[in-house]
Amino acid sequence: MTDAVAVLGAGMHPWGKWGRPFVEYGLAAARAALADAGVAWPEIQFVAGAATIRNGYPGFVAGAAFAQALGWSGARVCSAYAACASGAQAIDAARAQILAGRCDVALVVGADAAPKGFFRPVGGDRPDDPDWLRFRLLGASNPVYFALYARRRMAVHGATLDDFAAVKVKNARHGRANPNARYRKEVTAEEVADSPVVADPLRLLDICATSDGGAALVLSSMEFARSRGVRSPVRITGLSTVTPAFPKTVLDLPDFATDSALAAAPPERPFRSSIAHAAYAEAGIGPEDLSLAEVYDLSTALELDWYEDIGLCEPGGAEDLLRSGATALGGRVPVNPSGGLACFGEAVPAQAIAQVCELTWQLRGRAEGRQVPDARVGLAVNQGLFGHGSAVVAVR
Known part of the structure; x- marks a missing residue:
């Protein structure tokens, strides 16, 4: 076998x-x-x-x-x-x-x-459901969480609004050649900056649509x-569907509190980092082997987090990696050559499958207009509500 x-x-x-x-x-x-x-x-x-x-x-x-x-x-x-x-x-x-x-x-x-x-909880009062509670107690839609992550990135790693805009500009340029994308139009950094604020600091063009x-x-x-x-x-040589390990010290949807780290040491890897690395281990590869990656850019800021989580750079290095052009087509490891959620929007149960479709076409050399040259190894990664990891390694 x-x-x-x-x-x-x-x-x-x-x-x-x-x-x-x-x-x-x-x-x-x-x-x-x-x-x-x-x-x-x-x-x-x-x-x-x-x-x-x-x-x-x-x-x-x-x-x-x-x-x-x-x-x-x-x-x-x-x-x-x-x-x-x-x-x-x-x-x-x-x-x-x-x-x-x-x-x-x-x-x-x-x-x-x-x-x-934005996505709302399924109807009905469910006081034992954290997804229902975060709307009822906090009034926090998904974009609010995305904004909290963005603010944290700005405070901890020095990300700027220009960095977020650059992610959108990159992905829009990639997605214009994708016949399956919803948005197939290039945008400028000025257009991102001029779009309405949805949840500060994120603007309309920083956040993916529902599709x-x-x-x-x-x-x-x-x-x-x-x-x-x-x-x-x-x-497909590696597939990860891992869950978080205790204590979970990073806030994730739909939670609004983290575990205490006083009684136990944090795990070796934070949850989101563990998702891709479990798939790497199963496939017998590392991030240095990747030809391309499809990551879950629910917001422009979250794409930067994913660069670090999948091992393309050290924590705090995502902005420099982006600015270097390494994650654009023609760069060292193009990220979201499909255009990502920035160009698709989110069709929840289809999205991880769509990511693997893109890997398939790229590895076959048939991603016309957005082809990564000599692609041999690809990663598709995302994270689902309630601690669901998702990573697939595909090779040819």
């Missing part, structure tokens, strides 16, 4: 605000991934759906919802929910089935029809890939 699974197909429905049911986006993405893989739907033995909690009962049972839309075939299904990390959980479920020998080829699908504005979209992957065993004549497929 091998530790790698092949990515035979990748497909997406473009991000936007389309006003249609989420299943339609997932269906379009699934059909695109199947066509890319050269695999017929009846051949799929397992379907993993990344669940969405804002689209009624079909969203909770996304695996079955997508299988029904494609046409019941008898395939096994599962549904995974882990907030922004849902897609990685679904990939992990399919990968586990393949590596365990329970199936040869699987389909992973995630899609969302997102609300306008509709869908993404899908066809995964298989290496033996199945070879049987289809695919000798050198993109391979």
Whole structure:
């Protein structure tokens, strides 16, 4: 048995605000991934759906919802929910089935029809739910948390508004060539600075939108890939879905208090740093091996945090790394060549899958207009509400 699974197909429905049911986006993405893989739907033995909690009962049972839309075939299904990390959980479920020998080829699908504005708690009074409490007690939407992180970065590491704007300018330049991106227009630093303040110090163009979209992957065993004549497929060699370790001393959504570090020493790595490094360890690589990375830029400031969390630089070095051009196309390790959330917006259960779609196209050399030259190793990383880590290493 091998530790790698092949990515035979990748497909997406473009991000936007389309006003249609989420299943339609997932269906379009699934059909695109199947066509890319050269695999017929009846051949799929397992379907993993990344669940969405804002689209009624079909969203909770996304695996079955997508299988029904494609046409019941008898395939096994599962549904995974882990907030922004849902897609990685679904990939992990399919990968586990393949590596365990329970199936040869699987389909992973995630899609969302997102609300306008920011994400709110699902309806109902739930005083035991931290996500409900942070709105009820603090009135703190997601952008408020993003702003707190940004202020901390400014205070601790000397980040400036110009640095945040430079992240947006970079990602907008990358995303203009991506046919699946929602926003395909370059912006200037002046336009970022002139956009309305949403949560000080972050402006409208510093924060990702909420979007509709869908993404899908066809995964298989290496033996199945070879049987289809695919000798050198993109391979997933590392996948991390870690959770925090006690004591957790960094505030993360939706918490509004941290653990005390008086009774126990902090863990070796903070939670967000541990996400990527667990995937590195499984894949047998380090950050120095990366050709590119897709990180979860919910805000421009958070992208800078991710540079440090995935090991591209030491803490406090993200601003210098950005200013050097290392994370832009043509630089040492381009970050978010897809355009990132800055150009897509967030379709929660689809986003981690979309990140792996981008890695797949980059490693195949087919990311037209945004190609990272000679890409061999890619990382996709994000973090979901309630302590869900998500990191995928793909190689070719």
